[in-house]
Amino acid sequence: MNIRNLTSALTQAFGRPWMIHLSWFVLLVVTCVAGVQLGSRTLNWGVSPLVWQGERGAQFAKISTSLAELERNDIAFSEGLAVARLRTALIGLAAEDDGWRCASYQSKAMADAKSWFDAHPEHRATRELQPFIADGLRTCETRM
């Protein structure tokens, strides 16, 4: 059945042209609602497994590094890991877009980190990474 046949079948069924327009309008509303639902569900179905996979990987990494720390029982090793975590976090923050504000405890954490790096220049990253670390440390200066 093509569209012309469908229209004439509807005309015969409803008798009045405005009923046909009303039917099409109802169909349009139903299609729009179904489209929004289908779009959001499709995205959820596609993206959620990826997000969970990333999250699982991060949890296993956390378990693995914590076990290594506990098994080694060596403060130098633990400190090395903590420095690596600090650098990774700062580089992550340096890569953030604008459009958000730092909470006061976050500004304080960044100020503490800056003081610590100033007092321990030996823990600054390699020359290539230093600009990213510096950007990370400035995260809250423009986002107050």
Place this chain on the structure above:
Amino acid sequence: MVWFAIVLAGGMTSFYLGSYSVGYAMTQLAWQNHRGDDFGNVKAAIWLFTRNDLTAYHQFSVGQLRDGVIHLAVEDGDWRCSDNQRRTLSRARIWWKDHPDPTPTYAPLERIVEKSWSACDKP
């Protein structure tokens, strides 16, 4: 014919809007969580450096280990572990059994933790 075109265009636009709006909202939430983790790591690292004490490092590691293991317990769905993840979980289980937590706060969590040991059971 005009109505058919309008319905088709409406359906396609709403599909696009539905996926775009959910994608936008999810991305914002994911980034917010990520930022929270980053700030948490900065704060924890500075606290550890200030304490400069192996016990503090161990407390932090045990906290991280618990957090990771409990997170796996609440995971849902059909997923498989890599060989490396299986080995990690098995090591964690041995460590956990050898180092029972003396504080009663964590006793109710043991049931949840038990679930995570089977997280990698699927072949």
